[in-house]
Amino acid sequence: EPEVTQTPSHQVTQMGQEVILRCVPISNHLYFYWYRQILGQKVEFLVSFYNNEISEKSEIFDDQFSVERPDGSNFTLKIRSTKLEDSAMYFCASRPNQGASTEAFFGQGTRLTVV
Amino acid sequence: QQQVKQSPQSLIVQKGGISIINCAYENTAFDYFPWYQQFPGKGPALLIAIRPDVSEKKEGRFTISFNKSAKQFSLHIMDSQPGDSATYFCAASSNAGNMLTFGGGTRLMVKP
Numbered sequence: 362e363p364e365v366t367q368t369p370s371h372q373v374t375q376m377g378q379e380v381i382l383r384c385v386p387i388s389n390h391l392y393f394y395w396y397r398q399i400l401g402q403k404v405e406f407l408v409s410f411y412n413n414e415i416s417e418k419s420e421i422f423d424d425q426f427s428v429e430r431p432d433g434s435n436f437t438l439k440i441r442s443t444k445l446e447d448s449a450m451y452f453c454a455s456r457p458n459q460g461a462s463t464e465a466f467f468g469q470g471t472r473l474t475v476v
Numbered sequence: 477q478q479q480v481k482q483s484p485q486s487l488i489v490q491k492g493g494i495s496i497i498n499c500a501y502e503n504t505a506f507d508y509f510p511w512y513q514q515f516p517g518k519g520p521a522l523l524i525a526i527r528p529d530v531s532e533k534k535e536g537r538f539t540i541s542f543n544k545s546a547k548q549f550s551l552h553i554m555d556s557q558p559g560d561s562a563t564y565f566c567a568a569s570s571n572a573g574n575m576l577t578f579g580g581g582t583r584l585m586v587k588p
Contacts, residue, residue: 365519392574404512404520404565404578417575452519464510465576467519 363387365468367453373474374443382438382471384453393436394454394465395428397421404452410436443475480568482579489586495553497582499566502547506568510576511540511551514563523564524551556586 366385374380386393395407408418410428427439436455440447453468482499489495499509510525526533526540526549533540539552553560566579 394575396576403580404567404576406575406577409575419575454519464522464525467512467521469517469519 363466365453365455365466367451367468367471369471370469371472371474373476376445376475377442380440380443380473382440382451382453382473384436384438384468385434386436386453386455387457387466388434390455390457390466392416392456392458393428393430394456395438396452396454396467397449398452398470399449407438407451440473443473445475448473448475480566480577480579482566482582484582485580486583487585489556489584491556491558491586491588493556493586495556495560495584495586496550497564497566497584498548498550499568499579500546500548501568501577503568503570503577504547505570506577508569509540509542509549510567511538512565512567512578514565514581520565553584556584558586558588560584561586 368383372380393410396404397407398404406419408422408428409416425441429437450470450472452470454465456463456465480499480501511523512520513523514520524535524538524540526542528544531542537554542549564582567576569576
C-alpha cells in the first residue's frame with residue numbers, strides 16, 4: 362500500500378541551528394501539507410502546498426519556516442533558526458486532489474528535539 | 477472561530493462497551509468532518525468521515541452522528557476492543573478538505 366515516508370524519524374538539534382525535515386508523498390498526489398503536534402497536544406496545521414507554491418499557511422508558519430519541492434518526489438520543511446518551542450512531532454501529509462471528501466494520508470512523523 | 481472542541485480528554489471503557497467521543501465546532505463554513513485514529517509513534521490515520529448533508533454514517537463498529545443545527549458531531553465505537561486503544565482526533569475543514577483543524581484529542585483505553 363502506498364504511504365507517505367518521512368525522514369529522519371528523530372532529529373536532535375541545537376537552538377539556533379537550521380533543520381530540514383524530509384517527506385516523500387504518495388507518488389500521484391498533488392496536495393502536500395505539514396502539520397505539527399507538540400507533545401500531548403493537538404495536531405496543528407502549518408502549511409499546504411500545491412502546484413509548486415504555498416496555498417495556505419497558519420500563523421505558526423512564520424518567516425523561520427519554508428517549504429520546497431526540490432524535485433518530483435521530495436517535499437521538505439526547513440526551519441531556519443530553531444527555537445526550543447519548535448520541539449514537536451512534525452507530520453507530512455498528501456492528498457491526490459482537492460475533491461470533496463478525499464483523504465489526507467499522513468506520514469509517521471519526525472520528532473524534532475531542540476536543545 | 478476556527479476551533480474544534482473535543483471531549484473527553486481521556487476515556488476508559490470495558491471491552492464490549494460503547495465509546496463515545498464528542499466534538500463541537502463554530503465555523504459554519506466547515507463542510508468535511510473526519511475522525512483520525514493515532515497509535516503511539518504513528519501518524520494520524522483516517523478512520524471515518526462525514527459531510528453535513530447526512531446525519532449519520534456507519535462503517536463497521538464505527539458511527540459518526542452529525543447535528544448540523546447544534547454544530548456538533550460524535551464518534552461512537554460499538555463493541556470496543558483493546559485494539560481500539562489509541563488517541564482519536566476529530567477534525568473539520570472547508571474548501572473540500574484542504575486545511576484540517578483538529579480537536580484536542582481523546583485518549584481511549586479499552587480494558588480487557
